[in-house]
Structures are given as C-alpha cells and as structure tokens.
Amino acid sequence: MEFPMIEVKDLQTSFRTDNGEIPVVDSVSFHIEPGEVLGIVGESGCGKSVTSLSIMGLVPTNTGKVQGKIQFKGENLATASEARMRKIRGNEIAMIFQEPMTSLNPLFTIGEQLTESLRIHRKWNKKQARARAIEMMKLVGLGRAEALMDEYPHQLSGGMRQRVMIAMAMICEPELLIADEPTTTLDVTIQAQILELMKKLNRETNTAIMMITHDLGVVAEMCQRMVVMYAGKIVEEGDVSTVFQSPKHPYTVGLIQSVPDMREKKERLYSIPGQVPKPGSQKLGCQFAPRCTHAMDRCLSEAPPLQPFNNGQKVRCWLYGDRKGADIYDSAISSS
Amino acid sequence: MFSFTVRRLGALIPVLLGMAFIVFMMVRAIPGNPAQLILGQQASKEAVAAMTTKLGLDQPWHIQFFNYLGGLFTGDLGVSIKTNTPIAEEIWPYLAATIELAIIAMIIAVVIGVNAGIISAWFQNSWFDYIAMIIALIGVSMPIFWLGLMEQYIVAIHFDLLPTTGRDNIRDPVEAITNLYLLDTLLQGRFDQFIEVVRHLILPSIALATIPMAIIARMTRSSMLEVMRSDFIRTARAKGMRMFWVVYKHSFKNALIPVVTVIGLQTGLLLGGAILTETIFGWPGIGTYIYDAINYRDYPVVQSGILVIAFIFVIINLCVDLLYAAIDPRIKYK
Numbered sequence: 001m002e003f004p005m006i007e008v009k010d011l012q013t014s015f016r017t018d019n020g021e022i023p024v025v026d027s028v029s030f031h032i033e034p035g036e037v038l039g040i041v042g043e044s045g046c047g048k049s050v051t052s053l054s055i056m057g058l059v060p061t062n063t064g065k066v067q068g069k070i071q072f073k074g075e076n077l078a079t080a081s082e083a084r085m086r087k088i089r090g091n092e093i094a095m096i097f098q099e100p101m102t103s104l105n106p107l108f109t110i111g112e113q114l115t116e117s118l119r120i121h122r123k124w125n126k127k128q129a130r131a132r133a134i135e136m137m138k139l140v141g142l143g144r145a146e147a148l149m150d151e152y153p154h155q156l157s158g159g160m161r162q163r164v165m166i167a168m169a170m171i172c173e174p175e176l177l178i179a180d181e182p183t184t185t186l187d188v189t190i191q192a193q194i195l196e197l198m199k200k201l202n203r204e205t206n207t208a209i210m211m212i213t214h215d216l217g218v219v220a221e222m223c224q225r226m227v228v229m230y231a232g233k234i235v236e237e238g239d240v241s242t243v244f245q246s247p248k249h250p251y252t253v254g255l256i257q258s259v260p261d262m263r264e265k266k267e268r269l270y271s272i273p274g275q276v277p278k279p280g281s282q283k284l285g286c287q288f289a290p291r292c293t294h295a296m297d298r299c300l301s302e303a304p305p306l307q308p309f310n311n312g313q314k315v316r317c318w319l320y321g322d323r324k325g326a327d328i329y330d331s332a333i334s335s336s
Numbered sequence: 337m338f339s340f341t342v343r344r345l346g347a348l349i350p351v352l353l354g355m356a357f358i359v360f361m362m363v364r365a366i367p368g369n370p371a372q373l374i375l376g377q378q379a380s381k382e383a384v385a386a387m388t389t390k391l392g393l394d395q396p397w398h399i400q401f402f403n404y405l406g407g408l409f410t411g412d413l414g415v416s417i418k419t420n421t422p423i424a425e426e427i428w429p430y431l432a433a434t435i436e437l438a439i440i441a442m443i444i445a446v447v448i449g450v451n452a453g454i455i456s457a458w459f460q461n462s463w464f465d466y467i468a469m470i471i472a473l474i475g476v477s478m479p480i481f482w483l484g485l486m487e488q489y490i491v492a493i494h495f496d497l498l499p500t501t502g503r504d505n506i507r508d509p510v511e512a513i514t515n516l517y518l519l520d521t522l523l524q525g526r527f528d529q530f531i532e533v534v535r536h537l538i539l540p541s542i543a544l545a546t547i548p549m550a551i552i553a554r555m556t557r558s559s560m561l562e563v564m565r566s567d568f569i570r571t572a573r574a575k576g577m578r579m580f581w582v583v584y585k586h587s588f589k590n591a592l593i594p595v596v597t598v599i600g601l602q603t604g605l606l607l608g609g610a611i612l613t614e615t616i617f618g619w620p621g622i623g624t625y626i627y628d629a630i631n632y633r634d635y636p637v638v639q640s641g642i643l644v645i646a647f648i649f650v651i652i653n654l655c656v657d658l659l660y661a662a663i664d665p666r667i668k669y670k
C-alpha cells in the first residue's frame with residue numbers, strides 16, 4: 001500500500017499550565033502527497049503554528065505534550081526520539097518562519113547560517129557547502145550571492161532575508177517544506193515575489209509545501225487543497241476550488257466574505273463577530289457556535305463530527321447533520 | 337575602529353588628571369605628618385621642619401600638585417617617602433602579585449560562572465538551576481573577609497591541606513624574573529616551586545572569585561533566557577542542530593554583551609579592590625602596598641598607586657568597548 005508522504009492522524013498537542021493541561025490542537029488529521037501544496041487557514045490562535053511545531057518536534061518538552069500519529073513516510077514522528085528528529089529536521093522536513101527580521105541570527109554571516117544544515121546533515125566541508133549555498137542563493141533569486149555570503153542579516157532587506165530563509169530551508173532538498181505565514185510581514189510586492197519563488201521551487205524540486213496562512217489570497221494562489229482550522233480543530237477540508245466555490249462551514253463562509261472584493265464597493269468590510277476562544281476556555285458543543293449566525297440548540301450542547309461529502313469536502317458542522325438545517329443554511333447564504 | 341581607539345585613549349587624559357587631583361587632595365586630608373612618622377616621636381621640631389622641607393611638603397599645595405603632575409608626564413611616579421626608592425621601580429612586584437591573583441580568580445569566576453549561568457538557563461527550573469542560583473545568591477551576599485577566614489580555618493588550619501598566607505614557600509622563595517610567579521617558576525623549570533605557587537594561589541583566588549562568579553552566573557542566566565526565546569533560536573533548532581550547539585553557539589554569542597560588560601567591571605574591581613583578600617592572605621599585592629602607604633602617610637605611593645589602578649580600570653573598559661564591536665557586527669565605532 002502506498003503511503004501519503006505525511007499523514008497526521010488525531011494529533012493532539014496540549015500545554016501544561018497552572019490551570020491544568022490545555023489542548024491547543026485537538027484531533028487534527030490531514031495528509032500531504034509528494035509535491036502537493038496544502039494550505040492551512042485560520043485566524044491567529046487557531047493552532048496552525050502549533051500543528052507545524054508538532055510535526056517538527058519543536059514543541060517544548062517540559063510544558064507541551066504531543067499525542068496522536070504523525071506518519072512521515074511510514075514512520076511515526078510523534079514518538080520518534082530527539083536524535084531521530086534532529087536527523088529529519090532541516091534535512092527531510094524544513095521550515096520557514098513568519099518573521100524574516102528576527103529568524104536569522106544577527107551575529108553570524110549569511111553564509112555561515114546557510115551552510116550549517118549541509119555541515120550538520122551531509123557533513124560537507126566548508127568549501128563544498130559554500131559552493132552549494134551560493135548556488136542555492138542564485139536559485140532563490142539573490143543577486144551578488146557571493147558578496148552576500150559574508151554579510152550579516154542586518155545588512156539585508158526583509159524580502160532578501162526571507163529569500164535567505166527559503167534558501168536555508170531548501171538547501172538540503174527536503175521533501176516537505178513547512179511555511180508558517182512566510183509572507184505576512186512583507187510588503188505586498190515582495191509577497192508576490194516570494195510566493196512566485198515558492199511556487200517555482202515546488203514545481204522544480206517537487207517539494208511538498210504545507211502553507212500556513214491567514215490570507216485566503218495566498219491559498220488561492222498557491223494551494224491545491226486546503227484545511228480550515230478553528231480553535232485547534234479542523235472545521236473544513238477540501239480542494240481549494242471546491243471550498244472557494246461552495247464553502248460549507250459558516251466559519252469558512254465568513255473568512256471568504258471578509259476578503260475585500262474589488263468589484264463591489266461595500267460601505268463596510270465584512271468581519272466575523274467575536275474572536276477565537278482562548279485555549280482552555282472551550283465549552284461544550286461546537287466551538288464556533290458563539291460567533292455563528294446559524295447556531296442551533298444542538299450546536300451548544302453537542303460537538304459536531306467532521307463529516308465527509310461526496311466531492312471529497314469534509315465539514316464539521318451540524319447544519320449538514322440533517323436536511324432541515326441545510327435548508328436554513330442555504331437560504332441564509334443566498335439572502336446575504 | 338583604530339581612530340576610535342586613539343580617541344578613547346586621548347579621552348583618558350582628562351580622566352586621569354581628575355583622578356590624580358582627587359587622590360592628591362584626599363591623601364593630604366588624612367591627618368598626620370609624614371616627616372614626623374619618618375623621624376619618630378622623639379624627633380626635634382627643627383629636624384621635622386628640615387625633613388618637611390626636604391620632602392617638599394612645606395610648599396603650597398598647588399605647587400606640590402604641579403610638581404607631581406610634571407613628574408607624571410615624564411613617567412616619574414614620584415619617590416616613596418618610606419623606602420626612598422622611585423615608585424615606578426618598586427611598584428611592579430606588588431602589581432604583578434595582584435595581577436596574577438586577579439587573573440586566576442577571574443578565570444575561575446568566568447569559567448564556572450558563565451557555564452553555571454548557561455546550564456541554568458538551558459535547564460530552567462531544573463534542580464541544577466535552583467541549586468546554582470541559590471549558591472549564586474549566597475555568593476553575592478557573602479562578606480569576603482568572612483569567607484577568607486573560613487577558608488583558612490577549615491582548609492588550611494583544620495585539615496592542613498593548603499598554606500594560609502603568602503605567595504611562595506618562605507624557606508624556598510621564588511627567584512623573580514617577571515614577578516608573575518607562575519610564569520617565573522616555569523621559566524626556571526622549577527616545577528616543585530610551581531606546584532607550591534599554585535597551592536598558595538588556591539585559597540585567595542577562590543575567596544576573590546566568589547562574588548564575581550556569582551554575579552557573572554546570574555547575569556549569564558538572565559541574558560541567556562532572553563536570547564533563547566528568540567526566533568533565530570527556533571530557526572537553528574529547525575535545522576536539526578544539536579541543542580548543545582544551539583545553546584553554546586547561537587544563544588551564547590547573543591547573550592555575551594551584558595556578560596562581557598560585567599566581566600570587565602569585575603576585573604577592574606578585583607585589581608583595585610583586592611585589599612581585603614590580600615590583607616587576610618598576606619598577599620604582597622598592590623592593595624597591601626597602598627594600605628601600608630596610607631598608614632605611613634607615604635603620599636607619593638598612595639597617589640601613584642591609585643592612579644595606576646585607575647589607569648588599568650579605564651584600559652579594561654576600553655577593551656570591553658572594543659570587544660562589543662568584535663562580538664556584534666551591528667556595533668560600529670567611527
């Protein structure tokens with residue numbers, strides 16, 4: 001039987017606090033095929049970043065606890081030893097972070113930081129690693145790569161630093177690249193360039209990308225499939241085109257509506273009322289219910305399961321639990 | 337960088353001038369007459385007056401001060417009233433004794449303090465962290481004279497493991513070349529004496545190292561804790577780097593600036609402030625030298641001794657400033 005490259009199953013990551021153990025990611029399951037780009041969407045505080053840190057094995061061991069399965073090429077990373085994880089990190093699974101300004105060490109040259117992975121994982125000598133690093137910098141579109149090798153991060157612009165981060169992540173040719181909001185802090189024009197670059201690398205190297213973002217535009221641009229997370233749980237999953245055309249979960253609908261549309265000038269931009277519940281403050285029933293305009297009695301007492309549809313879409317919502325709810329929902333959507 | 341260094345050295349001149357003036361005035365504020373002390377209680381008034389004239393102490397203070405300054409500019413630190421020897425010649429053995437003691441103490445303080453701080457931050461809230469920080473707290477609050485006396489009483493007297501006082505065995509004294517005895521004994525190939533010098537160094541250097549060690553450990557820990565929360569530490573871990581290197585390479589270099597500052601200040605303090613330790617352990621260092629000079633109203637020695645310590649202190653601080661730029665490429669001196 002063919003494995004997907006990575007399959008996350010019933011992932012639950014919780015943190016010990018003074019108020020007991022609080023789950024931040026709860027029964028999350030998804031998979032990524034080789035060469036695929038999967039988008040993970042949600043507001044801040046939905047557990048997107050914690051999901052990625054769990055895959056990387058970077059959840060702090062003294063306070064955090066990762067349960068469930070993270071099958072990477074048939075191996076469960078959730079139970080892998082730290083030594084084994086070190087071999088995977090940066091080599092088979094690499095990660096780029098949100099803040100290119102602070103994600104590079106200010107006291108080491110770009111070259112030194114770029115070549116580190118090669119020296120750790122491939123035991124290359126300085127000369128080999130340097131040559132490869134320069135090649136990689138050219139690949140990510142950094143001109144005067146050789147001079148940049150001996151410069152320090154503060155001498156580079158934000159866009160250049162993010163390119164360096166990408167080069168650093170891709171240098172060992174990982175099979176999976178986890179990108180945690182890679183464009184959030186960049187200028188719009190630079191954002192487009194970085195996304196274009198990631199798309200190109202995905203095509204050329206067949207590296208799968210797990211794209212974490214709260215920007216639906218990025219998902220539409222980059223991804224084939226998407227997962228929508230809310231309060232640590234997956235609430236909707238499916239092909240990007242399907243989800244954008246017929247979003248099923250009220251949260252997804254809200255997210256799509258909050259994207260400003262050039263074609264219609266509205267007085268006010270739409271926003272979902274309320275905010276993401278703090279981890280640990282979850283109540284019975286559907287976590288989105290307090291903010292949901294379609295909430296029913298059932299939503300407040302019983303947590304909905306993730307239910308599959310025929311087109312491969314999956315939704316965690318009671319509206320589709322019985323026909324009547326669906327009718328109300330459809331009419332609600334068409335009237336808005 | 338070079339012009340910065342030169343300018344900083346130039347800025348030393350007013351600092352040292354001010355220092356010289358303050359010390360000059362303070363020494364003269366101490367009651368007592370050097371001429372009387374030299375000649376003894378029985379000396380006649382005429383003899384004392386003649387001696388005062390001979391020492392130049394009958395002149396107005398500003399003339400004395402400018403004579404002193406003029407000497408300083410030609411490298412003349414004055415002549416000791418007590419020994420009648422030029423201070424520039426006799427100060428070095430004392431200074432060397434203090435430098436040797438302070439360097440050894442600082443090595444102990446830095447090696448143990450820095451590592452204790454790093455490990456405490458790495459394993460924050462572990463038993464190591466708690467114990468190290470409790471020891472550090474005791475270390476900063478412990479009076480150094482009490483610690484020195486306890487060391488002598490327990491280690492040297494009760495268990496008779498190490499000598500109580502001095503730099504070397506008085507029955508087999510070290511022949512001075514540089515006056516840094518560790519170096520001298522090695523140069524002469526006298527390993528038996530080398531061991532003896534080390535044995536003499538252990539207790540005073542531990543006493544002297546305790547406070548700086550505790551301060552360095554606490555500073556390193558808090559600086560490391562701050563750095564280890566940074567994004568770039570997560571990046572380094574995401575590369576698959578061993579935690580040891582993440583801590584000692586990526587974190588420590590970033591935590592270094594406050595640590596270097598503290599080390600610089602403490603080294604300066606050790607050089608000047610070793611008087612207590614030197615007195616307890618009979619260490620013939622610069623502290624003892626100045627202390628004796630004060631008792632003897634040996635004005636020139638007190639003035640020049642303090643000036644030399646001040647000079648070393650400022651030079652150490654200059655080195656610390658230059659180190660900043662070497663550590664952090666974002667710091668540039670023009």
